[in-house]
Amino acid sequence: xxxxxxxxxxxxxxxxxxxxxxxxxxxxxxxxxxxxxxxxxxxxxxxxxxxxxxxxxxxxxxxxxxxxxxxxxxxxxxxxxxxxxxxxxxxxxxxxxxxxxxxxxxxxxx
Numbered sequence: 001x002x003x004x005x006x007x008x009x010x011x012x013x014x015x016x017x018x019x020x021x022x023x024x025x026x027x028x029x030x031x032x033x034x035x036x037x038x039x040x041x042x043x044x045x046x047x048x049x050x051x052x053x054x055x056x057x058x059x060x061x062x063x064x065x066x067x068x069x070x071x072x073x074x075x076x077x078x079x080x081x082x083x084x085x086x087x088x089x090x091x092x093x094x095x096x097x098x099x100x101x102x103x104x105x106x107x108x109x110x
Contacts, residue, residue: 004062004087006080007036009052020056020074027084062087069096 008024010017021037028035040047040055050059054072060083061068069083085091 002063003032003034004084005034007038007059009038009040009047009055009057011040011055014055016074017056020058023077023080033084060087064089
């Protein structure tokens with residue numbers, strides 16, 4: 001199985017970056033998951049190549065994803081876990097789509 005990569009782009013001055021870095025580190029010990037931390041001040045070219053314009057941004061890549069997926073801000077643990085499962089090919093990419101509040105309400109009343 002090909003490795004899944006979780007890359008967190010952060011800045012030393014970003015108050016929201018430490019929680020996202022800690023969240024990503026929780027998945028370091030999972031089989032075939034590589035976690036990478038990239039300081040945008042030191043690796044600005046890498047950030048530009050990934051289209052990173054805000055920090056924290058978490059990019060997830062793996063065999064189950066046709067194009068790398070980027071997530072801005074601090075993610076919920078469940079969302080990062082789902083992104084890793086999609087990247088592994090264990091779940092369909094649609095699992096990452098946010099149905100929104102209207103869909104949630106519609107599901108409850110139907």
